[in-house]
Amino acid sequence: MSQTRLSDHAYAAIVDIIKSEGLEVGARLPSEVRLAEMFGVSRAIVREALMRLASDGITAARRGAGSFVKSRPSERLAIFMSSTELPTTLGSYEVRFVLEAEAARLAAIRRTPQEMAHVEEGMELLRAALLSSQPAHGEDMELHRRIAESTGNPAFLIAFDALHADVDKIMRAGVDISRSRPPEVIATMLREHEQIVDAIRAQDGEGAALAMRWHLWEGRRRLMP
Numbered sequence: 001m002s003q004t005r006l007s008d009h010a011y012a013a014i015v016d017i018i019k020s021e022g023l024e025v026g027a028r029l030p031s032e033v034r035l036a037e038m039f040g041v042s043r044a045i046v047r048e049a050l051m052r053l054a055s056d057g058i059t060a061a062r063r064g065a066g067s068f069v070k071s072r073p074s075e076r077l078a079i080f081m082s083s084t085e086l087p088t089t090l091g092s093y094e095v096r097f098v099l100e101a102e103a104a105r106l107a108a109i110r111r112t113p114q115e116m117a118h119v120e121e122g123m124e125l126l127r128a129a130l131l132s133s134q135p136a137h138g139e140d141m142e143l144h145r146r147i148a149e150s151t152g153n154p155a156f157l158i159a160f161d162a163l164h165a166d167v168d169k170i171m172r173a174g175v176d177i178s179r180s181r182p183p184e185v186i187a188t189m190l191r192e193h194e195q196i197v198d199a200i201r202a203q204d205g206e207g208a209a210l211a212m213r214w215h216l217w218e219g220r221r222r223l224m225p
Helices: 003-020 032-039 043-055 075-079 086-110 113-130 137-149 154-162 164-179 184-201 205-221
Strands: 059-062 066-069
Touching: 003 032, 003 043, 003 086, 032 043, 043 059, 043 066, 043 086, 075 164, 086 137, 086 154, 086 164, 086 184, 086 205, 113 137, 113 184, 137 154, 137 164, 137 184, 154 164, 164 184, 184 205
Parallel strands: none
Antiparallel strands: 059 066
């Protein structure tokens, strides 16, 4: 088994410990040494897993004190992905922060009137879907895809489509979890998309990139309780 796969195993096992032992936010995780013994892997593998968990906002390290629970993945997340899928699926955000923020920036600069109309149509389809009781992940995916398409660079679309399986799981989970919460959560999700589209309409490249990055950051946070 490769080091990457071993760290995936450790990542998933740590998430399982947080869930099975009911560790709340702020709770201290077992030490790296103890986790390595529990999983039968090296401390280096455990350290890599903890670093990735920290990147995903699940744990936080405190110098000299160890690692602590920063946020617990929503229980509803398990409906859409197993704990073994979490490292890869949540890890796709790291790629999306780079890919989609730059796609939004270039779309704002390069989009044609026809492409802008296509993006705006996608926004209205997403609005209607989110405000209904129907699934909205397809419309969410389509709007993001139309933004990538508006860069005028087909490589962005190829890269976005390569992430389809992981992004689809995230969008399905994100909509479901958001709908299980107060109505303002869906309203906030809509507003984030509107800010991206508004910046593209205004041909504000930096604003579009910032709005996309903020939306992705908040989207990942919504996967936690």
